[in-house]
Amino acid sequence: MISEEKHEELNEEMEARLWAYIDGIAAPQELSAIEGLIATQAAWRARYHELLHLHEALGSLELEEPSLRFTRNVMEEIARAQIAPAANKYINNRIIWGIALFFILSFLGFLVYGFAQLDWSAAADSKGTLGINFEKVDYSRMFNNDLLNIVMMTNVILALMLLDRYLSKKKHALRGS
Amino acid sequence: MHTGTTDTEVIGRVLKGDTQAYSILVDRYRNYVFTIVLRYLKSREDAEETAQDIFIKAYRHLADFKGQSKFSTWLYTVATTTCISFLRKKRPEVHSLDNEKIAGLADNIDGGLRANTIEQKSRATMVSKAIALLSPDDAQVITLFYKGEQTLEEIAGIMGKEPNTVKVQLHRARARLKARMEEHFREEVRDL
Numbered sequence: 001m002i003s004e005e006k007h008e009e010l011n012e013e014m015e016a017r018l019w020a021y022i023d024g025i026a027a028p029q030e031l032s033a034i035e036g037l038i039a040t041q042a043a044w045r046a047r048y049h050e051l052l053h054l055h056e057a058l059g060s061l062e063l064e065e066p067s068l069r070f071t072r073n074v075m076e077e078i079a080r081a082q083i084a085p086a087a088n089k090y091i092n093n094r095i096i097w098g099i100a101l102f103f104i105l106s107f108l109g110f111l112v113y114g115f116a117q118l119d120w121s122a123a124a125d126s127k128g129t130l131g132i133n134f135e136k137v138d139y140s141r142m143f144n145n146d147l148l149n150i151v152m153m154t155n156v157i158l159a160l161m162l163l164d165r166y167l168s169k170k171k172h173a174l175r176g177s
Numbered sequence: 178m179h180t181g182t183t184d185t186e187v188i189g190r191v192l193k194g195d196t197q198a199y200s201i202l203v204d205r206y207r208n209y210v211f212t213i214v215l216r217y218l219k220s221r222e223d224a225e226e227t228a229q230d231i232f233i234k235a236y237r238h239l240a241d242f243k244g245q246s247k248f249s250t251w252l253y254t255v256a257t258t259t260c261i262s263f264l265r266k267k268r269p270e271v272h273s274l275d276n277e278k279i280a281g282l283a284d285n286i287d288g289g290l291r292a293n294t295i296e297q298k299s300r301a302t303m304v305s306k307a308i309a310l311l312s313p314d315d316a317q318v319i320t321l322f323y324k325g326e327q328t329l330e331e332i333a334g335i336m337g338k339e340p341n342t343v344k345v346q347l348h349r350a351r352a353r354l355k356a357r358m359e360e361h362f363r364e365e366v367r368d369l
Binding site: 015016019025051054057058059060061062063064065066067070071073074075077078079081082083084085086 | 191192196197199200203204207208209211212215224225228229232233236237238239240241300301302303304305308319320323324329344347348351352354355358
Protein backbone atom coordinates (compact mmCIF):
# COMPACT_ATOMS: atom_id res chain seq x y z
CA MET A 1 0.00 0.00 0.00
CA ILE A 2 1.70 3.21 -1.14
CA SER A 3 1.33 6.52 0.68
CA GLU A 4 -0.49 9.49 -0.82
CA GLU A 5 2.81 11.32 -1.26
CA LYS A 6 4.35 8.42 -3.15
CA HIS A 7 1.18 8.12 -5.27
CA GLU A 8 1.45 11.85 -6.11
CA GLU A 9 5.12 11.40 -6.99
CA LEU A 10 4.34 8.48 -9.31
CA ASN A 11 1.56 10.46 -10.97
CA GLU A 12 3.90 13.38 -11.60
CA GLU A 13 6.54 11.08 -13.05
CA MET A 14 3.95 9.46 -15.33
CA GLU A 15 2.79 12.87 -16.57
CA ALA A 16 6.36 14.12 -17.10
CA ARG A 17 7.24 11.02 -19.17
CA LEU A 18 3.99 11.18 -21.16
CA TRP A 19 4.52 14.87 -21.95
CA ALA A 20 8.05 14.14 -23.16
CA TYR A 21 6.53 11.44 -25.40
CA ILE A 22 3.77 13.71 -26.73
CA ASP A 23 6.20 16.62 -27.31
CA GLY A 24 8.53 14.29 -29.18
CA ILE A 25 11.54 15.09 -26.99
CA ALA A 26 11.93 11.71 -25.28
CA ALA A 27 15.02 9.63 -26.08
CA PRO A 28 14.44 6.68 -28.51
CA GLN A 29 14.67 3.99 -25.77
CA GLU A 30 12.28 6.01 -23.59
CA LEU A 31 9.85 6.34 -26.53
CA SER A 32 9.63 2.54 -26.89
CA ALA A 33 9.28 2.11 -23.13
CA ILE A 34 6.39 4.60 -22.97
CA GLU A 35 4.69 3.06 -26.00
CA GLY A 36 4.87 -0.27 -24.20
CA LEU A 37 3.36 1.20 -21.02
CA ILE A 38 0.52 2.86 -22.96
CA ALA A 39 -0.21 -0.41 -24.77
CA THR A 40 -0.20 -2.61 -21.68
CA GLN A 41 -1.36 -0.46 -18.76
CA ALA A 42 -4.84 1.07 -18.54
CA ALA A 43 -3.77 3.89 -16.18
CA TRP A 44 -1.03 4.99 -18.59
CA ARG A 45 -3.37 4.72 -21.56
CA ALA A 46 -6.08 6.81 -19.85
CA ARG A 47 -3.64 9.51 -18.76
CA TYR A 48 -2.03 9.57 -22.20
CA HIS A 49 -5.36 10.23 -23.92
CA GLU A 50 -6.23 12.91 -21.36
CA LEU A 51 -2.96 14.74 -21.93
CA LEU A 52 -3.17 14.28 -25.68
CA HIS A 53 -6.60 15.95 -25.72
CA LEU A 54 -5.17 18.89 -23.78
CA HIS A 55 -2.21 19.02 -26.16
CA GLU A 56 -4.55 19.13 -29.16
CA ALA A 57 -6.69 21.80 -27.48
CA LEU A 58 -3.59 23.92 -26.95
CA GLY A 59 -2.65 23.38 -30.57
CA SER A 60 -5.97 24.95 -31.57
CA LEU A 61 -5.15 28.07 -29.56
CA GLU A 62 -6.09 31.20 -31.44
CA LEU A 63 -3.92 34.25 -31.57
CA GLU A 64 -5.27 37.61 -30.50
CA GLU A 65 -5.51 40.25 -33.20
CA PRO A 66 -4.66 43.91 -32.81
CA SER A 67 -6.61 46.72 -34.50
CA LEU A 68 -6.71 47.10 -38.29
CA ARG A 69 -4.57 50.25 -38.07
CA PHE A 70 -1.72 48.42 -36.35
CA THR A 71 0.63 48.02 -39.32
CA ARG A 72 -0.13 51.51 -40.61
CA ASN A 73 0.66 53.02 -37.16
CA VAL A 74 3.99 51.18 -37.04
CA MET A 75 4.96 52.17 -40.58
CA GLU A 76 4.08 55.82 -39.92
CA GLU A 77 6.31 55.81 -36.88
CA ILE A 78 9.29 54.11 -38.53
CA ALA A 79 9.13 56.62 -41.41
CA ARG A 80 10.45 59.06 -38.81
CA ALA A 81 12.92 56.57 -37.25
CA GLN A 82 16.37 55.47 -38.36
CA ILE A 83 18.07 52.12 -38.09
CA ALA A 84 20.89 52.37 -35.53
CA PRO A 85 24.32 51.10 -36.58
CA ALA A 86 25.12 47.59 -35.38
CA ALA A 87 26.40 47.51 -31.80
CA ASN A 88 29.62 45.77 -32.74
CA LYS A 89 30.55 48.77 -34.88
CA TYR A 90 30.71 51.11 -31.90
CA ILE A 91 32.04 48.62 -29.38
CA ASN A 92 35.58 48.63 -30.77
CA ASN A 93 37.07 45.27 -29.86
CA ARG A 94 40.64 46.50 -30.31
CA ILE A 95 40.16 49.10 -27.58
CA ILE A 96 38.58 46.50 -25.29
CA TRP A 97 41.45 44.06 -25.83
CA GLY A 98 43.96 46.89 -25.38
CA ILE A 99 42.50 47.80 -22.01
CA ALA A 100 42.32 44.13 -21.00
CA LEU A 101 45.97 43.70 -21.95
CA PHE A 102 46.91 46.72 -19.83
CA PHE A 103 45.22 45.18 -16.78
CA ILE A 104 46.75 41.74 -17.39
CA LEU A 105 50.24 43.25 -17.73
CA SER A 106 49.69 45.34 -14.59
CA PHE A 107 48.75 42.26 -12.57
CA LEU A 108 51.73 40.34 -13.93
CA GLY A 109 53.97 43.30 -13.15
CA PHE A 110 52.74 43.39 -9.56
CA LEU A 111 53.24 39.65 -9.19
CA VAL A 112 56.81 39.85 -10.54
CA TYR A 113 57.55 42.81 -8.23
CA GLY A 114 56.04 40.92 -5.28
CA PHE A 115 58.11 37.79 -5.91
CA ALA A 116 61.23 39.92 -6.44
CA GLN A 117 60.86 41.28 -2.85
CA LEU A 118 61.35 37.79 -1.40
CA ASP A 119 64.76 36.59 -0.17
CA TRP A 120 65.13 33.40 -2.25
CA SER A 121 68.76 32.78 -1.26
CA ALA A 122 67.73 32.21 2.40
CA ALA A 123 65.45 29.36 1.26
CA ALA A 124 67.96 27.67 -1.06
CA ASP A 125 67.90 23.90 -0.69
CA SER A 126 69.36 21.49 -3.22
CA LYS A 127 66.78 18.84 -2.20
CA GLY A 128 63.80 21.10 -2.72
CA THR A 129 61.75 21.63 -5.93
CA LEU A 130 63.64 23.96 -8.29
CA GLY A 131 66.42 24.09 -5.60
CA ILE A 132 64.19 25.97 -3.15
CA ASN A 133 62.57 24.92 0.14
CA PHE A 134 59.27 26.76 -0.20
CA GLU A 135 58.50 26.32 3.51
CA LYS A 136 61.46 28.51 4.42
CA VAL A 137 60.48 31.40 2.15
CA ASP A 138 59.44 34.50 4.12
CA TYR A 139 56.23 35.53 2.33
CA SER A 140 55.53 38.43 4.70
CA ARG A 141 57.75 40.66 2.56
CA MET A 142 55.54 40.11 -0.45
CA PHE A 143 53.21 43.06 -1.09
CA ASN A 144 54.14 44.78 2.19
CA ASN A 145 53.95 48.15 0.52
CA ASP A 146 50.57 49.71 1.38
CA LEU A 147 50.57 52.10 -1.57
CA LEU A 148 51.25 49.24 -3.96
CA ASN A 149 48.46 47.18 -2.42
CA ILE A 150 46.01 50.08 -2.79
CA VAL A 151 46.98 50.58 -6.45
CA MET A 152 46.62 46.85 -7.12
CA MET A 153 43.18 46.62 -5.49
CA THR A 154 42.04 49.70 -7.43
CA ASN A 155 43.18 47.95 -10.61
CA VAL A 156 41.17 44.85 -9.70
CA ILE A 157 38.03 46.90 -9.06
CA LEU A 158 38.42 48.88 -12.30
CA ALA A 159 38.97 45.69 -14.28
CA LEU A 160 35.81 44.12 -12.83
CA MET A 161 33.77 47.26 -13.56
CA LEU A 162 35.01 47.31 -17.14
CA LEU A 163 34.20 43.64 -17.59
CA ASP A 164 30.70 44.18 -16.21
CA ARG A 165 30.05 47.11 -18.60
CA TYR A 166 31.33 45.18 -21.58
CA LEU A 167 29.23 42.11 -20.81
CA SER A 168 26.19 44.28 -20.11
CA LYS A 169 26.53 46.07 -23.49
CA LYS A 170 26.90 42.75 -25.28
CA LYS A 171 23.84 41.36 -23.51
CA HIS A 172 21.75 44.42 -24.45
CA ALA A 173 22.91 44.24 -28.04
CA LEU A 174 21.92 40.57 -28.24
CA ARG A 175 18.54 41.02 -26.59
CA GLY A 176 17.75 44.10 -28.66
CA SER A 177 16.76 46.33 -25.75
CA MET B 178 4.05 29.49 -41.28
CA HIS B 179 4.50 31.64 -44.37
CA THR B 180 5.41 31.23 -47.99
CA GLY B 181 7.25 33.49 -50.35
CA THR B 182 9.84 36.00 -49.11
CA THR B 183 11.84 34.78 -46.12
CA ASP B 184 12.50 36.94 -43.08
CA THR B 185 16.20 37.16 -43.95
CA GLU B 186 15.41 38.43 -47.45
CA VAL B 187 13.03 41.07 -46.10
CA ILE B 188 15.57 42.22 -43.50
CA GLY B 189 18.21 42.48 -46.20
CA ARG B 190 15.91 44.69 -48.26
CA VAL B 191 15.07 46.92 -45.29
CA LEU B 192 18.74 47.35 -44.40
CA LYS B 193 19.44 48.39 -47.98
CA GLY B 194 16.88 51.16 -47.69
CA ASP B 195 13.55 49.60 -48.67
CA THR B 196 11.73 50.72 -45.52
CA GLN B 197 8.31 49.72 -46.85
CA ALA B 198 9.41 46.08 -46.93
CA TYR B 199 9.32 46.11 -43.12
CA SER B 200 5.51 46.04 -43.32
CA ILE B 201 5.83 42.39 -44.48
CA LEU B 202 7.43 41.48 -41.15
CA VAL B 203 4.90 43.53 -39.20
CA ASP B 204 1.96 41.80 -40.91
CA ARG B 205 3.60 38.42 -40.50
CA TYR B 206 4.25 38.68 -36.76
CA ARG B 207 1.78 41.24 -35.43
CA ASN B 208 -0.67 38.65 -34.10
CA TYR B 209 2.07 36.67 -32.39
CA VAL B 210 3.64 39.73 -30.76
CA PHE B 211 0.26 41.15 -29.76
CA THR B 212 -0.74 37.85 -28.17
CA ILE B 213 2.53 37.60 -26.23
CA VAL B 214 2.18 41.18 -25.01
CA LEU B 215 -1.46 40.69 -24.04
CA ARG B 216 -0.45 37.71 -21.88
CA TYR B 217 1.68 40.08 -19.84
CA LEU B 218 -0.27 43.31 -19.89
CA LYS B 219 -3.87 42.03 -19.84
CA SER B 220 -5.18 45.39 -21.17
CA ARG B 221 -5.78 45.46 -24.96
CA GLU B 222 -5.06 49.19 -25.13
CA ASP B 223 -1.69 48.89 -23.37
CA ALA B 224 -0.89 45.75 -25.35
CA GLU B 225 -1.57 47.42 -28.70
CA GLU B 226 0.62 50.41 -27.86
CA THR B 227 3.42 48.23 -26.47
CA ALA B 228 3.29 45.84 -29.42
CA GLN B 229 3.69 48.79 -31.80
CA ASP B 230 6.66 50.03 -29.73
CA ILE B 231 8.23 46.59 -29.99
CA PHE B 232 8.12 46.61 -33.78
CA ILE B 233 9.53 50.14 -33.84
CA LYS B 234 12.31 49.12 -31.45
CA ALA B 235 13.03 46.03 -33.56
CA TYR B 236 13.25 48.23 -36.67
CA ARG B 237 15.70 50.62 -34.98
CA HIS B 238 17.94 47.71 -33.92
CA LEU B 239 17.54 45.66 -37.08
CA ALA B 240 21.25 46.01 -37.83
CA ASP B 241 21.98 44.06 -34.61
CA PHE B 242 20.10 40.98 -35.87
CA LYS B 243 22.89 38.66 -37.02
CA GLY B 244 20.72 35.82 -38.34
CA GLN B 245 22.22 33.37 -35.82
CA SER B 246 18.71 32.65 -34.56
CA LYS B 247 15.31 32.90 -36.23
CA PHE B 248 13.99 36.44 -36.61
CA SER B 249 10.87 35.38 -34.68
CA THR B 250 13.04 34.26 -31.74
CA TRP B 251 14.85 37.59 -31.72
CA LEU B 252 11.58 39.52 -32.02
CA TYR B 253 9.92 37.57 -29.19
CA THR B 254 12.98 38.28 -27.02
CA VAL B 255 12.56 42.01 -27.64
CA ALA B 256 8.85 41.61 -26.85
CA THR B 257 9.49 39.78 -23.57
CA THR B 258 12.10 42.23 -22.27
CA THR B 259 9.89 45.19 -23.25
CA CYS B 260 6.88 43.73 -21.42
CA ILE B 261 8.92 43.05 -18.30
CA SER B 262 10.26 46.64 -18.35
CA PHE B 263 6.73 47.96 -18.84
CA LEU B 264 5.37 45.98 -15.90
CA ARG B 265 8.22 47.14 -13.66
CA LYS B 266 7.48 50.80 -14.45
CA LYS B 267 3.71 50.55 -14.25
CA ARG B 268 2.34 50.96 -10.75
CA PRO B 269 -0.48 48.57 -9.82
CA GLU B 270 -3.94 50.19 -9.60
CA VAL B 271 -5.21 50.47 -6.03
CA HIS B 272 -8.96 50.28 -5.55
CA SER B 273 -11.02 50.96 -2.47
CA LEU B 274 -12.81 47.83 -1.35
CA ASP B 275 -15.72 49.95 -0.12
CA ASN B 276 -16.67 50.78 -3.69
CA GLU B 277 -19.29 48.23 -4.72
CA LYS B 278 -18.52 48.59 -8.40
CA ILE B 279 -14.79 48.11 -7.88
CA ALA B 280 -15.14 45.24 -5.41
CA GLY B 281 -16.56 43.20 -8.26
CA LEU B 282 -13.29 43.53 -10.18
CA ALA B 283 -11.63 40.83 -8.13
CA ASP B 284 -14.23 38.32 -9.24
CA ASN B 285 -14.77 39.77 -12.69
CA ILE B 286 -12.73 37.32 -14.71
CA ASP B 287 -13.77 34.20 -12.80
CA GLY B 288 -17.44 35.10 -12.36
CA GLY B 289 -17.87 36.46 -15.86
CA LEU B 290 -16.33 33.43 -17.43
CA ARG B 291 -18.51 31.04 -15.48
CA ALA B 292 -21.56 33.00 -16.59
CA ASN B 293 -20.43 32.78 -20.23
CA THR B 294 -19.52 29.11 -20.32
CA ILE B 295 -22.99 28.14 -21.55
CA GLU B 296 -22.73 30.48 -24.58
CA GLN B 297 -19.07 29.86 -25.38
CA LYS B 298 -18.73 26.31 -26.66
CA SER B 299 -15.60 26.97 -28.75
CA ARG B 300 -12.67 24.84 -27.52
CA ALA B 301 -10.14 27.43 -28.70
CA THR B 302 -11.96 30.25 -26.92
CA MET B 303 -12.13 28.22 -23.71
CA VAL B 304 -8.43 27.44 -23.84
CA SER B 305 -7.59 31.06 -24.59
CA LYS B 306 -9.62 32.29 -21.63
CA ALA B 307 -8.09 29.67 -19.34
CA ILE B 308 -4.63 30.83 -20.38
CA ALA B 309 -5.60 34.39 -19.43
CA LEU B 310 -6.01 33.08 -15.87
CA LEU B 311 -2.40 31.87 -15.73
CA SER B 312 0.61 33.89 -14.62
CA PRO B 313 2.33 35.84 -17.45
CA ASP B 314 5.32 33.47 -17.45
CA ASP B 315 3.14 30.36 -17.70
CA ALA B 316 1.00 31.92 -20.43
CA GLN B 317 4.12 33.02 -22.26
CA VAL B 318 5.78 29.61 -22.31
CA ILE B 319 2.58 27.93 -23.53
CA THR B 320 2.02 30.55 -26.25
CA LEU B 321 5.61 30.41 -27.48
CA PHE B 322 5.62 26.59 -27.54
CA TYR B 323 2.24 26.05 -29.22
CA LYS B 324 1.85 29.09 -31.43
CA GLY B 325 5.27 30.73 -31.65
CA GLU B 326 6.88 27.66 -33.27
CA GLN B 327 9.81 27.92 -30.86
CA THR B 328 11.79 24.98 -29.50
CA LEU B 329 12.47 24.67 -25.78
CA GLU B 330 16.02 25.95 -26.34
CA GLU B 331 14.72 28.99 -28.23
CA ILE B 332 12.12 29.69 -25.54
CA ALA B 333 14.87 29.45 -22.95
CA GLY B 334 16.85 32.08 -24.83
CA ILE B 335 13.81 34.35 -25.11
CA MET B 336 12.92 34.09 -21.44
CA GLY B 337 16.53 34.18 -20.18
CA LYS B 338 16.29 30.74 -18.53
CA GLU B 339 17.91 27.31 -18.85
CA PRO B 340 16.23 24.87 -21.29
CA ASN B 341 15.61 22.38 -18.48
CA THR B 342 13.91 25.10 -16.41
CA VAL B 343 11.66 25.93 -19.36
CA LYS B 344 10.83 22.24 -19.82
CA VAL B 345 9.74 22.00 -16.18
CA GLN B 346 7.87 25.30 -16.43
CA LEU B 347 5.99 24.12 -19.52
CA HIS B 348 5.03 20.91 -17.76
CA ARG B 349 3.79 22.82 -14.68
CA ALA B 350 2.03 25.47 -16.78
CA ARG B 351 0.05 22.74 -18.56
CA ALA B 352 -0.85 21.15 -15.21
CA ARG B 353 -2.03 24.50 -13.88
CA LEU B 354 -3.96 25.16 -17.09
CA LYS B 355 -5.65 21.78 -16.80
CA ALA B 356 -6.61 22.60 -13.21
CA ARG B 357 -7.99 26.02 -14.24
CA MET B 358 -9.99 24.50 -17.06
CA GLU B 359 -11.45 21.85 -14.77
CA GLU B 360 -12.29 24.52 -12.22
CA HIS B 361 -13.96 27.01 -14.60
CA PHE B 362 -15.04 25.01 -17.63
CA ARG B 363 -16.02 21.65 -16.21
CA GLU B 364 -18.62 20.85 -18.90
CA GLU B 365 -16.40 21.86 -21.79
CA VAL B 366 -13.47 19.87 -20.40
CA ARG B 367 -15.69 16.78 -20.32
CA ASP B 368 -16.57 17.42 -23.99
CA LEU B 369 -12.84 17.46 -24.79
